[in-house]
Amino acid sequence: MTLFVYNSYTGTKEAFEPIKPDTVTMYVCGPTVYNRVHIGNARPVVVFDTLYRVLKTLYSSVIYARNITDIDDKIMAAAKAGGETIAAISSRYATAYFDDMAELNNLPPDIIPYATDHVGEMVAMIQTLIDKGHAYEAESHILFDVKSMSGYGKLAKRSLEDMLAGARVDVADYKKYAGDFVLWKPSTDEEPGWDSPWGRGRPGWHLECSAMIEKHLGNTIDIHGGGIDLQFPHHENELAQSTCAHDGEPFVRYWMHNAYINIDGEKMSKSLGNFRMVKDLLDHYPGEVLRFSILSAHYRSELNFSADALDSAQKTLDNLYGVLRSVETTDVDPVIELSDSKVYKALLDDLNTPIAIREIHALAKAMKSASGETQQRLKSELLKSAALMGILQQDPDEWLMVKAGEGDLSDIEVENQVVEMQQARQQKDYKHADDIRDRLQQRGIILTRDGWKRG
RNA sequence: GGCGCGGUGGCAGAGUGGUCAUGCAGCUGACUGCAACUCAGUUAACGCCGGUUCGAUUCCGACCCGCGCCUCCA
Numbered sequence: 259m260t261l262f263v264y265n266s267y268t269g270t271k272e273a274f275e276p277i278k279p280d281t282v283t284m285y286v287c288g289p290t291v292y293n294r295v296h297i298g299n300a301r302p303v304v305v306f307d308t309l310y311r312v313l314k315t316l317y318s319s320v321i322y323a324r325n326i327t328d329i330d331d332k333i334m335a336a337a338k339a340g341g342e343t344i345a346a347i348s349s350r351y352a353t354a355y356f357d358d359m360a361e362l363n364n365l366p367p368d369i370i371p372y373a374t375d376h377v378g379e380m381v382a383m384i385q386t387l388i389d390k391g392h393a394y395e396a397e398s399h400i401l402f403d404v405k406s407m408s409g410y411g412k413l414a415k416r417s418l419e420d421m422l423a424g425a426r427v428d429v430a431d432y433k434k435y436a437g438d439f440v441l442w443k444p445s446t447d448e449e450p451g452w453d454s455p456w457g458r459g460r461p462g463w464h465l466e467c468s469a470m471i472e473k474h475l476g477n478t479i480d481i482h483g484g485g486i487d488l489q490f491p492h493h494e495n496e497l498a499q500s501t502c503a504h505d506g507e508p509f510v511r512y513w514m515h516n517a518y519i520n521i522d523g524e525k526m527s528k529s530l531g532n533f534r535m536v537k538d539l540l541d542h543y544p545g546e547v548l549r550f551s552i553l554s555a556h557y558r559s560e561l562n563f564s565a566d567a568l569d570s571a572q573k574t575l576d577n578l579y580g581v582l583r584s585v586e587t588t589d590v591d592p593v594i595e596l597s598d599s600k601v602y603k604a605l606l607d608d609l610n611t612p613i614a615i616r617e618i619h620a621l622a623k624a625m626k627s628a629s630g631e632t633q634q635r636l637k638s639e640l641l642k643s644a645a646l647m648g649i650l651q652q653d654p655d656e657w658l659m660v661k662a663g664e665g666d667l668s669d670i671e672v673e674n675q676v677v678e679m680q681q682a683r684q685q686k687d688y689k690h691a692d693d694i695r696d697r698l699q700q701r702g703i704i705l706t707r708d709g710w711k712r713g
Numbered sequence: 714g715g716c717g718c719g720g721u722g723g724c725a726g727a728g729u730g731g732u733c734a735u736g737c738a739g740c741u742g743a744c745u746g747c748a749a750c751u752c753a754g755u756u757a758a759c760g761c762c763g764g765u766u767c768g769a770u771u772c773c774g775a776c777c778c779g780c781g782c783c784u785c786c787a
Contacts, residue, residue: 290787299787331786404784416716416783430785440785462785484787486718491784517718518781554736555726560719560780567725570737577736580751612727616735626752688746695749706750 259597261316261606263309263481264558266489266513267413271608274512276480281319283475284310286367287467287484287492290327291351292336294535295358297548297563298485298519304549304648305516305557305609306483307364311646312605315596323369323474325467326352329460334449344450345374358536361545362552363648369474373466377452380461380469383503384441384454392502393441396432400442400456405435407498413513414490439495441465464495471509472500482510489515516557521564539568544657546649547572553611553647575649576658576711581622583654585637592635594642601643611647618644658711667701676710 261274276282286306289299303324313320328348337344356366384400387393392406404410404418411418418437440462445451451458471479477500484493493513500509521534539548551571555561596602600620604613618640625636644650659669675694682691695705704711 287787335786399785414716414782418784419715437784443785463787464785487782487787490782492787495784520780551725559726562725564724566723566737570725573738574736584751610727612725612735616727619735683746686746692747699749704750705748707744708751711750 259316259602259606261312262608263512263514264608266486266515267510269415272512274480276317277478277511280317281321282313282317282481283479284313284320284322284481284483285467285471285475285479286322286324286482287488288324288326288370289355290330290332291348291355292330292333293351294537295355296534297521297536297539298534300359300362300536300548301519301552301557301561302483302485302516303359303364304362304552306514308553308605308611308647309481309483309514309609310365310367311648312602312609315602315646321369321475322367323371323470324367325470326355326370326372327463327466328352329373329450329466330463348374354537358540361540362536362549363546363651365648371470371474373461373470376466376469376473377461379473380465381442381452381454383465383469383472383499384456384461386503387441387499390502390505394434395456396434398444398457398459399432399440401433401438402441402495402498402502403434404437404439404498407502410437410498411494413494413497416490439464439491441499464492465499467492468496468499468503471496472503477504478508479510481512481514483514483516486515486517489513517560519552519561519563521562543568543572546652547575549647550575550615550649553649554615556612557609578618578622578650579652579654579657581626582637582640582650583658585625585633587637588634590634592631592638594635594639596642599639599643602646605646614643614647618650667698667703672698672703672710676705 262271263274264271284306286302289295306322306324310320310322326348329344333344333348336342337347340347352372360366384393387402388395388400391403393400393402395401442454442456442459442461442465444457444459449460451460471482482493482496497509501507536548547568548571551563551568552561554567554571600617601614604610604617607613621636621640621643625633625640628636641650675698679691679694679698682688682694698705698710702712
């Protein structure tokens with residue numbers, strides 16, 4: 259089986275082939291930790307987590323690194339505003355980030371490098387770039403000399419001249435060329451800083467990824483992922499730094515970028531208030547609903563988040579879990595060849611998760627009408643292929659009974675009410691029975707053929 | 714101003730030069746004391762205008778609309 263991925267660098271879908279036959283190296287840009295993360299930040303995590311799961315089925319070793327940017331002017335501003343150190347701020351929000359991502363069923367990466375742990379490596383890379391004639395010092399800043407690199411702009415597929423022609427931003431006058439970007443900048447005494455050959459200062463944003471990739475994954479990696487917004491300038495500049503520091507060695511074999519999540523702010527705020535942070539969404543929906551919503555669109559398409567879409571995702575998962583619950587699992591777990599799975603096949607085609615989800619529905623439908631061994635085989639295939647996307651792995655009973663933000667009536671109280679209602683029905687005391695039903699409904703209890711559920 | 718992306722049924726969202734996406738919602742039927750749940754079935758789309766073609770939602774061009782990026786500040 260071959261994985262195909264869309265390579266942003268070449269603009270085409272390509273058969274994936276790692277440098278080493280059995281090992282894949284993947285790096286995904288993580289967050290700058292100065293606040294709770296936005297749902298948009300969750301998309302690359304969910305997308306590349308899915309890719310990570312798929313890669314693990316194909317290669318014996320997959321090394322996945324996702325960084326934490328813990329030095330940045332935004333963090334400095336937040337620290338100053340709150341009277342805290344940047345370490346306190348970044349550590350608090352990094353922990354919150356890990357919690358949020360875990361709620362969305364994301365596997366932890368193998369390596370989580372922190373920028374502040376790699377200042378030495380960054381300084382070394384700057385020195386290399388200076389020595390090789392790709393960087394220069396100006397007014398205590400070290401700048402990357404864009405003109406020293408041929409092919410700059412190739413990842414973003416734009417001409418530098420075009421971009422600069424239309425730029426609306428003032429250019430710092432110490433730059434030799436307007437396109438040059440900062441590798442190192444000076445810190446005042448009050449600002450966080452590290453000693454360097456060029457004085458006390460701090461690194462430019464793009465540098466950390468180059469330095470950490472070099473240290474943990476090598477000069478050339480297989481996959482580099484992140485949001486499309488990072489393509490330029492962040493990834494373009496990473497590419498420039500790393501390539502120039504390594505005398506033109508290839509930096510990344512496959513660049514992958516996910517599109518944005520759009521939020522209809524007005525609509526959202528009407529129904530659910532401030533809705534953009536993952537944490538806030540988790541107050542209204544289980545993490546798996548958010549994950550399912552993210553995966554319901556192809557990662558390279560823009561995705562619309564709305565209360566409608568999330569409610570629909572919730573309903574869809576409820577239905578799928580309901581089907582799973584209706585089919586009891588026997589002791590025998592049939593051996594399933596993933597290679598026969600249409601879900602797997604869809605994922606191998608550049609992570610076509612909408613098709614994969616369609617095939618999950620097809621499996622569920624087939625499973626319902628099947629019986630015996632066939633049914634068990636279908637159930638196993640359904641569960642194993644859904645696991646590739648990190649969904650449908652919970653106990654269906656728990657999923658259907660317990661939902662985020664519910665739970666003021668205990669299970670036993672509900673049971674008692676249901677029994678009382680059934681008795682009233684048998685005695686044809688329909689008024690009493692309907693009263694109980696209405697009361698349960700108001701508390702979010704839905705009666706079903708074989709019992710009840712919260713919803 | 715420069716460069717680029719997108720407009721699919723009520724909503725979300727795939728895909729294809731000529732038979733189905735799929736899900737949620739809706740509708741019809743079964744079940745029910747009536748409902749709900751469940752089950753079976755079903756309606757409905759391809760921004761606008763030209764062109765290519767036997768045939769275009771799918772290819773080409775113009776137009777309209779929406780969106781993104783333009784360099785420490787995703």
